[in-house]
Amino acid sequence: MALSKKPVTGMKDILPAEMQVRDYVIGLIQETYKSFGFSHIETPCMENISNLSSKQGGENEKLIFKVLKRGEKLHIPEAQTEADVVDCGMRYDLTVPLSRYYSNNSAQLPAPFKALQMGNVWRADRPQRGRFRQFMQCDIDILGDASCLAEIELMSATTTLLGxxxxxxxxxxxxxxxxxxxxxxxxxxxxxxxxxxxxxxxxxxxxxxxxxxxxxxxxxxxxxxxxxxxxxxxxxxxxxxxxxxxxxxxxxxxxxxxxxxxxxxxxxxxxxxxxxxxxxxxxxLVRGMSYYTGSIFEIKMEELGGSVAGGGRYDEMIGKFTGMDTPACGFSIGFERIITILMEKGFQVPQSGARKAYLIEKGMPAETMVKVLAEAKKEREAGIQVLVSNMNKNKKFQKEQLQKEGYGEFREFYKDFQ
Amino acid sequence: MALSKKPVTGMKDILPAEMQVRDYVIGLIQETYKSFGFSHIETPCMENISNLSSKQGGENEKLIFKVLKRGEKLHIPEAQTEADVVDCGMRYDLTVPLSRYYSNNSAQLPAPFKALQMGNVWRADRPQRGRFRQFMQCDIDILGDASCLAEIELMSATTTLLGxxxxxxxxxxxxxxxxxxxxxxxxxxxxxxxxxxxxxxxxxxxxxxxxxxxxxxxxxxxxxxxxxxxxxxxxxxxxxxxxxxxxxxxxxxxxxxxxxxxxxxxxxxxxxxxxxxxxxxxxxLVRGMSYYTGSIFEIKMEELGGSVAGGGRYDEMIGKFTGMDTPACGFSIGFERIITILMEKGFQVPQSGARKAYLIEKGMPAETMVKVLAEAKKEREAGIQVLVSNMNKNKKFQKEQLQKEGYGEFREFYKDFQ
Incomplete structure (x- = not known):
């Protein structure tokens, strides 16, 4: 079968320019939420299918990417329904996995527990412009705090981040x-x-x-x-x-x-x-998810005509796993929307240091190349980003390309470099 | 069906202490590889099943987590084989997706292209101690450079990182x-x-x-x-x-x-x-993958009895997508192994700032709480990590727990706070 160049339908490759913005925003999210005492955690991207189909996820449960059983457990010719061939699925949000995580690990976690999660989720939505079937979510949640301090901290942290x-x-x-x-x-x-x-x-x-x-x-x-x-x-x-x-x-x-x-x-x-x-x-304000039990909130931005963050209190979900109700409240920012706005605005990531490109003449003797590499080492240790590259035939075009990547300074090294 | 607290078989929840080490290592990887001019990129976690089953992945192709077709495309009762019910799968490495990515996007990428990828991969391996079915890989690759400068830069960058x-x-x-x-x-x-x-x-x-x-x-x-x-x-x-x-x-x-x-x-x-x-x-030195065409390399550490990094040149893989051979060389570090060694060593992440916990007496009037929150805001803006929490009945135990999380200083606020 021919290999296909395109990503899976509805999913996307992320180019270096967007990735720089994403990394910058991720760094800011970590820094800000950590200053409010949230601890970063991670759960696997897959969950047992029974947890994902427990009616906690509302409409999202119709959009699950399901994972085939493997090995001896799989009998396709006799199978009649999805349940016969599937044992787990891709998470469609970070709230159901967090509830499972807390039930599994609460003995090792502080009380109350302030969690930060950043991770991909998958939904088999009808593909449309600007919406993808794999996208990043970024949630903060406070578990074990029934007081309104939880709502206050979630809102303060999220608005501080947006600022x-x-x-x-x-x-x-x-x-x-x-x-x-x-x-x-x-x-x-x-x-x-x-x-x-x-x-x-x-x-x-x-x-x-x-x-x-x-x-x-x-x-x-x-x-x-x-x-x-x-x-x-x-x-x-x-x-x-x-x-x-x-x-x-x-x-x-x-x-x-x-x-x-x-x-x-x-x-x-x-x-x-x-x-x-x-x-x-x-x-x-209604908020769709049926699991909310108390406060609900949403951040709207004029320039988007939509919501960039949403959340609320869901005091009964963790009890579904543990049998013991645990107060819980969370706020999720629309990471992909924020990236889209920043990219459309032409947002430039603040550069932390200089970027230099070294261009090396082809066929340079090994002893000379070592001198060039030693030079690069020295500059890298001084905090400068140094790209070492062979000189292309069309040097002018090569430099133009590198300028687009943020390289502002060039050094050319020829065979006679001392 | 009862909800299960455990993660999917062979996958794991990551607790805050390990996550701190992971975030620190991820930061160091980004900083180091960027100083060598590598650009961070990302591909979707799923690939079309035909790309994953193209014999590029060797033994790993037997370990693919396969994803069920959705909606009208799925006919389980008539299905006889996996191919009838599956259209994509979870990536088992970052090399096959990178080759597809380069084929899809090369017009928008510099030549040569130096890529940094950090992401999860999935393999349905037999579960065993210390090996997981979802794990992070961290690869650097240089595409479009046939000269040995590629190998030199990959090895220098990787050894610098380990240092x-x-x-x-x-x-x-x-x-x-x-x-x-x-x-x-x-x-x-x-x-x-x-x-x-x-x-x-x-x-x-x-x-x-x-x-x-x-x-x-x-x-x-x-x-x-x-x-x-x-x-x-x-x-x-x-x-x-x-x-x-x-x-x-x-x-x-x-x-x-x-x-x-x-x-x-x-x-x-x-x-x-x-x-x-x-x-x-x-x-x-042999290296298992059949796609290698030139140099191959591996880093071994005594204290591990195993390999912590490996790579080589695979000049023919990208041609499988584009029909045009592109020289390519990559180096992958064993991220999970490195984390395991650091955790076993009791590695402590360097703290970037002080951590304070504010404990608030229950039932504090709203006007007083605002004063406490304003105090927290001031300290957070000064770069201090401030956790604001209600005071538990057992204050001594609460403080001990918070000390484990790295909170070295406590402030107690009572209803009469001015």
Missing amino acids: KLGFSGFKVCFNDRRVLKAMAAYSGFAEKDYDQVFIILDKMDKIGMEGVAAELSENGFAGDAVETYMGLFAELEQAPDSLAYLEKKLDGVVAGGVIAGMRTIIGSVRATASCEFSLVFDPT | KLGFSGFKVCFNDRRVLKAMAAYSGFAEKDYDQVFIILDKMDKIGMEGVAAELSENGFAGDAVETYMGLFAELEQAPDSLAYLEKKLDGVVAGGVIAGMRTIIGSVRATASCEFSLVFDPT
Whole structure:
């Protein structure tokens, strides 16, 4: 069979110029998150298929790249379903693997545990421009802390990082699943319908208040409930202090302390902000993943028309592995989106030192070449990046190419070099 | 189905202590190889199955983790063989993907191209202590340079790196497939038998000269050939200058310039060494991969009883993709082995700054917590790693745990903090 030059459909080769930006951003992520006390960890890229298909991953579970059983365990001619031939799969996020990791290793980890993960995930999405089937995710999570200090640290760390990357004026939207549910309960929706209601609510920024009201009615929800629900959102828009309004309105419906906690989180993150951004309570923020149990948040950037980071509290997932609930809260930045924005902006990685290219005449005697190499050694030890290369026939073109790679200085060495 | 806490068989979770060492080594690899002008690149972790099964990968092709086709392309009940249900697989090395990458992108890359790759590879090996089914490889390759400058730069860069990691006294063994073949030809072995002869020769350090001679005879090779062959090795051991001996002996059998090139490589690398090691011509060095076409090399460390790095020239692989031969030479370090040695040695990562842990009394009012967080912000901006955590009931145990994580200083904040 002929060999194919192209990468696997939907995946991409990364060229040196992009790789420089990625390495720079990865370095900044490590430095920033470590300064907040997060520990870098890693899990394997594959997980047992039962863990990936445990309904924790929502829609992503439909997109798993599955791995074939091997050796004696594989019987293809008799196989009827995927389950007969598959034993593991590629991870589609870093949250399910982290929960398994914590269950497996918690005895050796501090409590609470602050984890930083950077790694590839795989999703067999329909290939489209700018979206790939292998992409990097970058998550921070705090496990074992039920207090709102977890949310504050996650938001402070993430906004600090975005600031260091040169972004400002972005918007951190904040909500709580318990408030979402209380607003639905107050309006008279049945608990079994919440998910459907929230899917429609999630369209607010596209179809507006009237659109949401219309779609709720079309889906057969009672007029009373829809009216009360939309009334809440309308009044929230007018309220001078929307959290105070809800605290009063939902008294007895939402658990005590939930709204006070939100106020603490918003106040603390604002007061210690290290770059310019807005942090707002957004009662229409839903976040797709069904595993969220408390606060949910998302960072939006105008220049992108989309989200560059998202996260929330998922206090019940680790219990699925251990049988014992562990509070957990995480924030994931859209690494690939950030790289795309930086590349489009023409972002230049700050150079840490000079770059020189040595061009050597072909056929140079070995004794002379040693002298050139000794020179290169000396300069490299002094922190200079030195490329040693044979001189091409078209020296001018060679230099132009090397200039594109950032080589600003050239030295030419001929056979008579002393 | 119950969720499993363990990672996939043969793969491992990486704890924070090991991850610190890995991150440190990765940083040093990048810094060192970049100073030699290598550009960091990345390919997807999956490749089309036809590329992985092209006989370039030798024995590793038997160990591929294969990925199931998805959606409409998959028909399990009718499938008879793996080929019916599989379209790609996990890479088992970084060399086949690099060749594909170069074929796909060479128009956008400088010539020659010096590539640095660090990434996971997967092999469904029989699980055993210290060997994993997912592991990191770290390769440097020079593409488009047929001269021995490529070998010199690869060896200098790799030995410089090992020196920076604190290793010394290691042994770089060096040979050339063309010398290996010429010695076999000179002895009268048929070309079709070379691979079998080399597999037996490869056992020299385990079974010795007599063992090799006996096994060659047992395998039915002519007594004359075996005798001549073993005679060459015996005389090489005695020769004061083994390359000069071979140059004379193999005159007309080995291509002109091959041995002179080896002498240049050995001389140049020795003369510009940046740490203490020995570099020797080893006529028994074989290296398993059939794709090697010229020089081959391997670094051995006494304290390991094994190889920590290996590589060679593979001038014909890229032509399999492009139809046009491109000279290529690479060196791969055994990243996981190096990490294992460092961990066993109790290697401590040099700390770049102080680490402080702030412990906060539970129930602290929001206004007070903001003051503590502002304090943390100030210290973080000054380059200190600050962990902010709620105070646990058992404060003494909490501090002991944090000390293990490298936190040397503690600050306690109570509700009355001003």
